[in-house]
Amino acid sequence: MKVDIRELGQFNHLASEGAKQAAKSLSTLAGIEMDVDVTDVSLVTESVLAETFADRSFVGVELGLQGGLEGETVLALERERALVLQELLLDATDTDYSSKGSTLAKSSVTELGNIMIGGFIDGWANHLDTAINMTPPRYTEANGPRILPDQAIEAAKNHGVFLFESKLSGMDVDLDFSLYMLPEYRQFVQLLSGNDQGNQIPVNRLSTFEELAKEGAGNAAGQIGMMTGLDTNVDVSRLRFVPLSGVPKQVGNDQFVGVVFELTGLPSGYLVVLFDENSAITIANAMMPGDSTEDEIGSMTEGAIKELGNIMTSGFIDGWANVLQTSIEHSPPNFVHDMGESIMSPVVGKLGQQQDYAFVIDSTIEIDGNEGKCDIYALPNERELARALSALPAQD
Amino acid sequence: MTRDRQRKQSAPIKQVGIAEYAVVTDETVLSTSGVGSCLGIVLRDSFNDVSGLIHVMLPTAEESRDGNPAKFVDTGLPLLIEEMVEAGASKRRLEGWVVGGSEMLSFSSDGDSIGSRNIAAAKQAFQHYGIDVVGTDVGGSHGRSIRFDPADESVSIQTAEDNTTQTI
Numbered sequence: 001m002k003v004d005i006r007e008l009g010q011f012n013h014l015a016s017e018g019a020k021q022a023a024k025s026l027s028t029l030a031g032i033e034m035d036v037d038v039t040d041v042s043l044v045t046e047s048v049l050a051e052t053f054a055d056r057s058f059v060g061v062e063l064g065l066q067g068g069l070e071g072e073t074v075l076a077l078e079r080e081r082a083l084v085l086q087e088l089l090l091d092a093t094d095t096d097y098s099s100k101g102s103t104l105a106k107s108s109v110t111e112l113g114n115i116m117i118g119g120f121i122d123g124w125a126n127h128l129d130t131a132i133n134m135t136p137p138r139y140t141e142a143n144g145p146r147i148l149p150d151q152a153i154e155a156a157k158n159h160g161v162f163l164f165e166s167k168l169s170g171m172d173v174d175l176d177f178s179l180y181m182l183p184e185y186r187q188f189v190q191l192l193s194g195n196d197q198g199n200q201i202p203v204n205r206l207s208t209f210e211e212l213a214k215e216g217a218g219n220a221a222g223q224i225g226m227m228t229g230l231d232t233n234v235d236v237s238r239l240r241f242v243p244l245s246g247v248p249k250q251v252g253n254d255q256f257v258g259v260v261f262e263l264t265g266l267p268s269g270y271l272v273v274l275f276d277e278n279s280a281i282t283i284a285n286a287m288m289p290g291d292s293t294e295d296e297i298g299s300m301t302e303g304a305i306k307e308l309g310n311i312m313t314s315g316f317i318d319g320w321a322n323v324l325q326t327s328i329e330h331s332p333p334n335f336v337h338d339m340g341e342s343i344m345s346p347v348v349g350k351l352g353q354q355q356d357y358a359f360v361i362d363s364t365i366e367i368d369g370n371e372g373k374c375d376i377y378a379l380p381n382e383r384e385l386a387r388a389l390s391a392l393p394a395q396d
Numbered sequence: 397m398t399r400d401r402q403r404k405q406s407a408p409i410k411q412v413g414i415a416e417y418a419v420v421t422d423e424t425v426l427s428t429s430g431v432g433s434c435l436g437i438v439l440r441d442s443f444n445d446v447s448g449l450i451h452v453m454l455p456t457a458e459e460s461r462d463g464n465p466a467k468f469v470d471t472g473l474p475l476l477i478e479e480m481v482e483a484g485a486s487k488r489r490l491e492g493w494v495v496g497g498s499e500m501l502s503f504s505s506d507g508d509s510i511g512s513r514n515i516a517a518a519k520q521a522f523q524h525y526g527i528d529v530v531g532t533d534v535g536g537s538h539g540r541s542i543r544f545d546p547a548d549e550s551v552s553i554q555t556a557e558d559n560t561t562q563t564i
Contacts (some may be wrong), residue, residue, distance in 0.1 A: 245414040248430040262503040334501040338556040341430020342539020346501050349453045349510045
């Protein structure tokens with residue numbers, strides 16, 4: 001069974017449009033204007049689910065899907081945000097919260113979830129030209145990945161689960177939540193199969209993605225440790241499939257210091273290593289000999305970040321070359337110190353000449369506990385990545 | 397003066413993402429961030445009070461396989477013009493601002509950078525449609541965030557280099 005990248009793009013588009021519909025419903029019902037940030041899809045295993053949802057407490061509304069598309073959808077928000085939403089909803093309906101208690105708050109969130117998920121799913125039924133039935137909504141509260149349905153967690157253990165995530169954030173209020181869609185694995189793989197003409201990846205190779213992310217980030221983290229003597233830990237490493245134009249938004253518009261590399265070989269692409277300003281200074285000072293330090297981003301920090309970036313990138317792509325059994329090389333470092341979205345702008349521009357969507361390997365490395373943080377974004381050329389994965393010798 | 401300041405605080409803001417555009421017919425502020433090698437192009441018909449902002453990534457649709465016209469200068473600008481005319485703008489009254497096109501990265505495999513090709517494409521497109529250029533802030537090697545306020549017809553640009561805002 002093969003997965004057609006264009007089909008994956010099509011479903012990503014549907015999820016993104018669905019999230020916009022859901023945002024519209026919220027605006028109509030409660031007058032809350034929401035912005036849909038980015039929609040991404042990834043094939044995740046149990047350990048990635050655990051990392052993604054770790055240490056957070058959620059409130060959610062869960063709905064099962066049956067018929068043309070089977071699976072589960074969950075509207076989830078962190079507990080503190082749920083209180084904000086409840087108050088906004090009760091304000092909008094002019095209800096006295098204190099007298100009616102939390103039952104009413106729960107039912108209003110449930111109803112809202114029901115309507116938003118309905119809007120989210122409508123476009124899918126049209127695309128698949130079939131009916132999708134929804135089970136009644138269920139209000140849930142849970143810590144960590146248990147906010148997701150048991151079936152999905154079970155599937156993640158076995159063969160991985162496709163996780164669609166659309167993030168919605170309030171334009172005027174401090175409110176953000178995510179819409180998750182977890183289609184039933186076997187049926188969804190069928191839907192993704194497309195035709196033989198497409199750009200395809202054998203479905204059993206999709207799990208190789210996680211290996212790529214882990215190998216690369218693990219090697220890069222090891223290199224930071226060696227160069228600085230600081231403890232490092234790969235916090236999250238995940239491969240997402242996102243519209244190219246959504247990539248800068250995922251990086252965000254904070255100030256970053258880092259390096260950008262062009263990759264050549266199979267696959268070609270780009271690798272971006274970004275530190276927040278404080279982390280860059282911490283790292284650079286740890287790398288400098290003797291007592292020389294810098295309080296701001298100057299030439300010493302630039303030199304240190306370039307050197308470290310070079311070594312991290314070599315480690316990262318060595319990891320890939322091992323998994324893919326290909327040869328990949330990288331350009332000299334391009335030093336950047338700018339707003340995150342702007343740094344990504346030329347990268348997505350370059351890739352945008354060949355593709356609309358991108359597989360983004362996004363890894364976060366913690367440095368010296370919570371003292372520093374480094375984000376690595378790898379964006380391979382999708383056709384070449386598909387080719388490299390397809391060329392791997394058959395597994396059992 | 398006080399009234400003006402109050403209005404500015406409450407004027408809604410419309411965020412425009414990469415390869416997206418927006419057209420407004422009121423005082424909604426148009427804003428886009430992450431303009432590196434991309435371009436933010438603002439068009440305005442002040443007589444009919446129609447404003448538009450597009451955030452394009454690449455110079456020409458020809459060099460890509462993608463069908464989204466808002467991604468390119470040569471297909472995005474006519475699209476924006478068309479939408480603005482539909483909203484009541486007159487083509488011959490349009491004037492514009494062009495911001496971005498910086499060269500943030502240089503790789504050995506590059507010919508001309510995307511930034512400079514975007515600027516050239518915008519120049520050509522403005523000439524082709526006979527649109528007067530009110531202001532530009534292009535090139536360099538830094539990113540920009542842009543806000544267009546229809547109320548005073550100004551484009552303010554923020555860069556990472558300093559925290560000041562430049563207005564054109």
